[in-house]
Amino acid sequence: MWWRVASSRFALTSSRSSSVHQAAYRLNFREFFTTEILTWAKDGRPSTVKTPFVAFVLGGPGSGKGTQCTKIVETFGFTHLSAGDLLRHAISSNYENSAMILDTIKEGKIVPSEVTVKLIQRAIESSDNYKFLIDGFPRSEENRIAFEKIIGAEPNIVLFFDCPEEEMVKRVLSRNEGRVDDNIDTIKKRLKVFAALNLPVIKHYSERGKVHKINAVGTVDDIFEQVRPLFTANEKEIE
């Protein structure tokens, strides 16, 4: 959970943490993206003031988003939020709309934005971290607009894993995670949805200079060597 203090300078120079705690209040989702964030050291004292850092991770089904996110988490300490995982968890925990979410995933279509944004919002608000990978989101212009409307800000960077369709199909069909959508019929639909709805999002962020296109063919480690510099280049902003 993040906090804001009345004065950042006070937070950084004061040794009286109790006073700082009194001056602090919890941030909501929108404030989180538009405010400097105070983090606490282990001894309870205010540590440093951070700026939130958000990377959207995009690419077709099976392009390796989740795999590379795991490596980014290990190397750079991000929190990984996969929109697909959040939706699958909502189904398995019988969250409201779970039947609708399951049907939509089976069909390879996009779940209404208010559902997905709410799940992402909850996950971010219950985290102590200030740097997030949001994987598989936004999947459509509707997703993008809904998210930006709530937070009033854009992502810092957008990663696009560019992978040929035949490679994506091969990977999805051998993924072996028991997913209801990892079958040839649904994958064909998902590829169509990706081209029709997700590519416009990538185009939007490309025009804003935010997209880093990564060649997603090769070994996992080779691909990570293309990803790593994008984060080391932003190290000052991130750390």
Ligand SMILES: Nc1ncnc2c1ncn2[C@@H]1O[C@H](COP(=O)(O)OP(=O)(O)O)[C@@H](O)[C@H]1O
């Ligand atoms: N570079 C790669 N080469 C071969 N297989 C890969 C590579 N990256 C990921 N995979 C495998 O492909 C499947 C899809 O990867 P995943 O990370 O789940 O993709 P996405 O999240 O984009 O759908 C998984 O079984 C994963 O182990």
Ligand SMILES: Nc1ccn([C@@H]2O[C@H](COP(=O)(O)OP(=O)(O)O)[C@@H](O)[C@H]2O)c(=O)n1
């Ligand atoms: N923003 C999102 C992300 C996923 N989803 C749904 O969840 C499915 C699986 O998403 P995922 O990100 O786990 O899929 P992969 O690209 O990792 O294979 C998608 O095909 C959509 O049906 C969605 O509706 N909206």
Ligand SMILES: [Mg+2]
């Ligand atoms: Mg995935």
